Structures are given as structure tokens and as C-alpha cells.
Amino acid sequence: MKYTQLGRTGLKVSRIVLGTMNFGPFTEEAESHTIMDAALGAGINFFDTANVYGWGENKGRTEEIIGSWFAKGGGRRDKVVLGTKVYANMAASDNAWPNHDKLSAKNIRRAVDASLKRLGTDYIDLYQFHHIDRDTPVEEIWQAIDVLVQQGKILYAGSSNFPGWKIAQMNETARRLGSFGLVSEQCLYNLEERRAEMEVIPAAQEYGLGVIPWSPLQGGLLGGIIKKEAEGGRRAGRAAEALNDAAARARIQAYEDLLDKHxxxxxxxxxAWLLTRPGVTGPIVGPRTADQLTSALRAVELELSEELLASLDEIFPGTGPSPEAFAW
Structure with missing residues (x-):
């Protein structure tokens, strides 16, 4: 397994991030444990989750599954760089009391303690803001985070789904307050969806944040969906819906034809393409089975030629960074 540093921290993390969103809703606890053991055995040390994973009536279930895996011992917790997230309304319905969601100091304090209990650990390596909160002052957020760092409950803070301007605002405020600031950004980024290149990734690079792309296969669209369809695979979900657009289908067909040729x-x-991109720490993969994890591991060792990279850019040209992307 290849490793890199997480942004401007001293943490060494694997270039593949194990996403756990499927643990609970789609993958039972025993199989989830098998996947985590396989990931750790293969050298993956960066695990990502969120307090809301489990969804619906089972919000928090995914963290509980990770916690029961840690409880097996064997140095599991010490070997893992653990990231979780805060923001969501954790009530079973949307009828939560005020201050039971988003990024108020009150909710951050409540949420981190609840996550620590579910995870069965006394600290979180990377505590991430799942979305921006337009109501809570940035100064209040950093005050809450600084307290958690001082208490030893978290090591670093990161963002998820933040626009470039918010990354700048958060880190400039942190600089003024003497706080450490954000160290990472999780963003939607893949061959088909490259808008992060305009402002999010340049902002992350400017402030020394690691970039952790989520949905690297665009919900399965980049996973050979047309070939699977031709072989009798079931069409479902957003990826299948995207193929109803003629231009999108043509791009994916060209993509699959190109790779079939190689x-x-x-x-x-x-x-593997994401691992070639400037600023990227490592993409999040969310396997439902151990076999899916094996496929992801092969990508780390895959070397893409300059010719192939140029061909991919022709199919998925992206927008380019700002301000050039806005040029007339």
C-alpha cells in the first residue's frame, strides 16, 4: 500500500480511504468486520464514517459497527486513522429539538461525545463538518473545536462538501484566532464530475488541505455500467438514470471502449485517475463486499500512461481551474 501525509498534518495515511457508509444498511456486521480486517491487512489505515450513517431509524449504526470491530482488540484502533463527521439531525425523524443538528457549539459538544461512545474510543483523528452551516458564526465553531482538541477528544478538523470560499473563510478565521484550521476537504470529484477543480481543490491546495474525493465512480457510472447492462445486469439508481441522457451515455460508452482496448x-x-490528480490524498471506496475491496486495491498499483490520461481528458475534459474556467 502507498502512503501520503494528510494535508499539513503529521498523519501518514493510505492512498485508498475505506468508506463505511454501507456498513449497517447494506452490509451486515460480521461482513463489515471481515472487510475492515481485509482492509487493514492490505495496509489501508484511513477509515471514514459519519454519525448519520445507518440512516433512518438506524442513524449511528455504522459507528457502532466500527466500535464493535475496535473492541476485538489486536491493536485495531491504534493502527487506524479514524475520521467521522458532524452536522446531521440525529433524531429518527426530523422533529428534533433545536440545537440537535448543524455546527453550533452545543451540538458539536453533544455529537462528539455520542460518536465517541458509539465508536468505543476516546479520540477521533479527523472530525469533519459534513456540510456548511450558514447560521453558526465561524468563531463559535473554532472555539468548540479548540476545546475538543484541548480535551484530547479530537486531533484535527476537516470539512466535507465545502465550497472554495468557505474553505478560505474557515482557515482565515482560524489563522486570526490562532486555531489550527481545516486539514482536509471531502468533495465530490471524479472523471465525470470535475467541478471541484474550479475552486475547491485550488483552495484546498492553497491552505494545505488534503483532498478526499467521495463517489469516485459517480455512483457506479464509471464502473463499467454499460458493459454490465449488456451482460444482463440490473439498471438502477442515479447511475442508470444518468444514462438516459444521450450525451452522458456517449461519454461513458467512449470511456468503456477506450479501456476495453487497453x-x-x-x-x-x-x-487510479484520481490518484494522479494534484492535491488528492486518496479517494473513498465504499465496498459492500470483500471482493469489491480487492478491486479497489488493484487501482493503487495501476500506472496510467500519459497517452491514456490524455485520452481520458478528451472524453471528460473538465472545466479547468478558476479564473480561466470563467474566461469568455
């Missing part, structure tokens, strides 16, 4: 698997190439 004897490469689409999903592995999509992951």
Missing part, C-alpha cells in the same frame, strides 16, 4: 477495468481506472 484491457483495463473501468472502476480501477477511475480510482
Amino acid at each position: 484491457g483495463l477495468e473501468p472502476g480501477e481506472v477511475a480510482l
